[in-house]
Amino acid sequence: MDLQTCLKKMQLVGVLAFATVDSEGAPQIRNISAIHYEENALYFFTARGKNFCKELMDDGRVQILCYTRYKEMIRLSGKAYAVTDDEQVKWRDIIFKEQPYLANVYPGDTRSIGIIFCIDQAEVEYFNLGVNPIFRETYTLGHVKTREKGxxxxxxxxxxxxxxxxxxxxxxxxxxxxxxxxxxxxxxxxxxxxxxxxxxxxx
Amino acid sequence: MDLQTCLKKMQLVGVLAFATVDSEGAPQIRNISAIHYEENALYFFTARGKNFCKELMDDGRVQILCYTRYKEMIRLSGKAYAVTDDEQVKWRDIIFKEQPYLANVYPGDTRSIGIIFCIDQAEVEYFNLGVNPIFRETYTLGHVKTREKGxxxxxxxxxxxxxxxxxxxxxxxxxxxxxxxxxxxxxxxxxxxxxxxxxxxxx
Structure with a gap:
């Protein structure tokens, strides 16, 4: 396994779980599928009024979990940041083009309530409980220091x-x-x- | 929709995402399928040596996310606690019986490294982005005060x-x-x- 295969698998699964922490330090989790993948970054869409946006703005730490049909778990840990105003429309329109259902949720101009976040520095863990022995490996996106575990x-x-x-x-x-x-x-x-x-x- | 239907859907989906916070206040998320459902509580298995166990012991707050084949999201927010020593073996053996793959991961006596946590007080949110308009509703397990949002x-x-x-x-x-x-x-x-x-x- 390698980083790019993990990112490809995440893209194929489509609907991922995103965990953040709220202002009380409590865990918050939700599904996100409005994601665009580049080789060295991922971009995702949410709305400015959602608690998710507030949690990303206030803290930024996010873990993303992907579970594949082959019973693999892929977990990405990074910090998300809002892209610059210049880039907001570009990535938003790419995501809306890739994910047509979004135009049903945010029809017409209402997509302008959206905000695009980017993650380009992350630790990516691969974990497969379906093989014997189980298999895990860690990769990095960008330049992050991985954390030793176990x-x-x-x-x-x-x-x-x-x-x-x-x-x-x-x-x-x-x-x-x-x-x-x-x-x-x-x-x-x-x-x-x-x-x-x-x-x-x-x- | 109602609480019991949500719990049944979670059970049918099987593999859920569990979010906690670690000692640095960072979000942590992983898949868990070693779960047993009762009408008024759910019990789940992990190992005492995992960071997940430490996070549950130190903080206890957990959010569980379920995504169904009908594109529904069900989110349970509660506090987990380790069941009493008397009850550990009972629930562990029930979970190992319901989920035969666990005996491959923890063969023989090694299951004794396991620990059972219970959640019996929780807020359960149902969210369906696949209908127009979208639909959300909140239910309670046990006696918790739900939090107003939006x-x-x-x-x-x-x-x-x-x-x-x-x-x-x-x-x-x-x-x-x-x-x-x-x-x-x-x-x-x-x-x-x-x-x-x-x-x-x-x-």
Whole structure:
């Protein structure tokens, strides 16, 4: 898998879930399909009066989730910003052309209540629970630092093998110390809870 | 539409998006299908080592989004809590029975890394963008106070009709003052922006 394939899959799925936080720090989520994809950015349409717009303006952090027919999850984490006034009409009209249903929701001139946001810096995580072992990988759009997640086995490992025994995905290999194959790890924490010498750390 | 039909639709869709906030107040979203539905509550499974579990333990606020094949969106907002130790095994085993794929992800005893959360107090919003005008309605699970959203026309209305003219959904009716049919409102804010006497308020 790679970034461009993930973006293509998101485009094919079409209707994605967008999560933001509101002014009270609460999670907010809704479906968005008014999205246009470029190789290095995505643009999406909402209306200026919606709480979603306010949350993007006030905070901007957004996570987008895509679930494919092959049971893959693709998650994009980035910060959205409103494009310049000059660019608003251009991207809006492209999105309305690509998604004809929008003209039924916002007929005629009412589309002018719309606002276009862009995300061009993001972390993109691919996660497939339908293969054995499960598979995950992370890509970047633009220049963002990815965040480490999950667990690692430190040099305190006594090589007892307990972690390997309790791993639901058999993704721990023997070595000088035992090692977690990060691409196959559920992040369930079972190794962490069972290590008798607390040699496993949460990243 | 009604609460029980919404819960049934969520169950039929199966794979839902769950949004939480992390320790930095950032939105976090993932797909969850390990859910069991009762008439007055839903129970879901995750692993104790996942960030999702930490976010639920630390904050608990969650929004769940369901998108149906009929292009309906159903959004449940509530607070999740871990069920008592006595109840953990009961609900976990019910969920593993209903969703056989879980035993592939967490084979044998490894399911014991799981934790069951319950939501029994929630606001449930139904939103259908595929009908004209669009339709929305809100229901409650348990005893929660629903939050008013959108716009209202106040008694400052001068009955000029501008709001009605610019409404993309034709959901504003004439009256002593003009009135927004709340069930058909996009919350786009076009009436609010165009009212010449600022008689329209955001709720």
């Amino acid at each position: 667990y690692m086995i430190t040099s305190d490992c006594i090589r007892c093998g307990k972690c390997q025994e309790v791993c639901p995905q058999n993704c721990i290999d023997k070595g000088t110390t035992y090692m977690i194959r990060q691409n196959n790890c559920l992040h369930c924490g079972n190794c962490y809870e069972h290590c008798p010498v607390k040699a496993i750390e949460r990243k | 716009y209202m026309i106040t008694s400052d209305c001068i009955r000029c009709g501008k709001c009605q003219e610019v409404c993309p959904q034709n959901c504003i009716d004439k009256g002593t003052t003009y009135m927004i049919r709340q069930n058909n409102c996009l919350h786009c804010g076009n009436c609010y922006e165009h009212c010449p006497v600022k008689a329209i308020e955001r709720k």
